[in-house]
Amino acid sequence: MRTPPRILVIEDDTDVREQLLATFRDEGYEVTACGTVREGKALLKSTGFALVTTDLRLPDASGLEVVRHIQASCPDCPVLVLTAFASVDSAVEAMRHGAFHYLAKPFSVNGLLVEVERALEHARLLRERSQLRERLSAESGLGRILGGSPAIESVRGLIREVARTSTTVLITGETGTGKELVANALHYESPRATGPLVKLNCAALTETLLESELFGHEKGAFTGAERSRAGRFERADGGTLFLDEISEMGPHVQAKLLRVLQGEAFERVGGDQPLRPDVRLVAATNRDPQQAVAEGKLRQDLFFRLNIVCVEVPPLRKRPEDIPLLARHFLGIFADRFGRGQASLDDEALNALCAYPWPGNVRELENCIERAVIVAQDGTVRRRNLPAPISGIEAEPPGAPLNLEALEKRAILQALRETGGNKSQAAAKLGIFPSSLYKKMKRFDIPLQPEP
Numbered sequence: 001m002r003t004p005p006r007i008l009v010i011e012d013d014t015d016v017r018e019q020l021l022a023t024f025r026d027e028g029y030e031v032t033a034c035g036t037v038r039e040g041k042a043l044l045k046s047t048g049f050a051l052v053t054t055d056l057r058l059p060d061a062s063g064l065e066v067v068r069h070i071q072a073s074c075p076d077c078p079v080l081v082l083t084a085f086a087s088v089d090s091a092v093e094a095m096r097h098g099a100f101h102y103l104a105k106p107f108s109v110n111g112l113l114v115e116v117e118r119a120l121e122h123a124r125l126l127r128e129r130s131q132l133r134e135r136l137s138a139e140s141g142l143g144r145i146l147g148g149s150p151a152i153e154s155v156r157g158l159i160r161e162v163a164r165t166s167t168t169v170l171i172t173g174e175t176g177t178g179k180e181l182v183a184n185a186l187h188y189e190s191p192r193a194t195g196p197l198v199k200l201n202c203a204a205l206t207e208t209l210l211e212s213e214l215f216g217h218e219k220g221a222f223t224g225a226e227r228s229r230a231g232r233f234e235r236a237d238g239g240t241l242f243l244d245e246i247s248e249m250g251p252h253v254q255a256k257l258l259r260v261l262q263g264e265a266f267e268r269v270g271g272d273q274p275l276r277p278d279v280r281l282v283a284a285t286n287r288d289p290q291q292a293v294a295e296g297k298l299r300q301d302l303f304f305r306l307n308i309v310c311v312e313v314p315p316l317r318k319r320p321e322d323i324p325l326l327a328r329h330f331l332g333i334f335a336d337r338f339g340r341g342q343a344s345l346d347d348e349a350l351n352a353l354c355a356y357p358w359p360g361n362v363r364e365l366e367n368c369i370e371r372a373v374i375v376a377q378d379g380t381v382r383r384r385n386l387p388a389p390i391s392g393i394e395a396e397p398p399g400a401p402l403n404l405e406a407l408e409k410r411a412i413l414q415a416l417r418e419t420g421g422n423k424s425q426a427a428a429k430l431g432i433f434p435s436s437l438y439k440k441m442k443r444f445d446i447p448l449q450p451e452p
């Protein structure tokens, strides 16, 4: 059985106090009572209460003092003020200081019990909401963005700052860097966290469809519009709208979006009712937005409007110190998923992962670990379990003769790979002069410019 809520009654009039005690006890509450503010504070220090009722006029101080004290020391505990001085002024003053509600004496027992129930329910909802927020943050917010590099720390810091506001945010970064995670965090760390998070990929739809998806349409607005439909903007009311691949949006929709961002109302396609939902817009692109502007793909004025705050997610090669942590994180996930028990990465594999430039960023690392967990049968991922470009181990046709020239070519390719195509470093690694390296590259048909 659940323990009954504990109520503290602060009341100097013995008759009223006894009546309150009896009423609350009859209802099954646990009750403690006292007659002064000083005693009340002492009890609050030693015992946890779910609710406090206090008189306003007490012998040693005002009940307002109780309200202020509780606001400061246990703000989750609601306070009901019971006052014989039904002056609106003092009651309003008490509520201004954080009292949940007030009742004027004489009050009806039922009226009191209803208020008590309401206050307890309110406190319970607040508690639940703060627990929910913590969970959302851990599971969908900042808790999901791993990495201890200064670059990622500063991304997290920026998210924390901007999440509190409702400003438009532009997220840039190469493919697979974690832009969607950033968008999620901006939502789940914000006061809008319990509102909707609505996502739309602008590259996936034709311009006409995109317009009706975003802004909605009325029945009959176009062929096939059999019903009226709210757009993503309307559905994101009170929450966040995430527009992915923003630079792929057609010019007509860009113009409409710009007007909305400038605070104008919009209508559904074929509708005439002006709409103005309360939405925080987050946009992302994996292109360089300035270049998209220069190429005439993205309107400059829209870019300025979106770019009020810009979160740049750095590519993985610029924060290689995050690779071991991310690799082990994904290893744990996939080992679990494929029932591999405790999986591990050996040092050689880890070194190979850290040396690779990851053009596909975290997503490529994630896919690589998934595959490695599958191919490493005993739960230990070794270098040879990684794809050739990462391990540097070329697959050898079975039974191939041990040919000195082939070995030489392989060594050269590997040295070029490890030095990112830098010929003098590669030559140094191989212990030959750069001029001989050039000659050998020519002989083996190795292109002088590394492939992109």
Ligand SMILES: Nc1ncnc2c1ncn2[C@@H]1O[C@H](COP(=O)(O)OP(=O)(O)OP(=O)(O)O)[C@@H](O)[C@H]1O
Residues within 6 Å of the ligand: 144, 145, 146, 147, 173, 174, 175, 176, 177, 178, 179, 180, 181, 182, 285, 286, 326, 362, 363, 366
């Ligand atoms: N810092 C990180 N910590 C943990 N996982 C991450 C991190 N960054 C990215 N990921 C994971 O990598 C994958 C790719 O991330 P995400 O989809 O957010 O990338 P993106 O930048 O939106 O890529 P694209 O431009 O291709 O859409 C996801 O599975 C995501 O969970």
Ligand SMILES: [Mg+2]
Residues within 6 Å of the ligand: 179, 180, 244
């Ligand atoms: Mg994405």
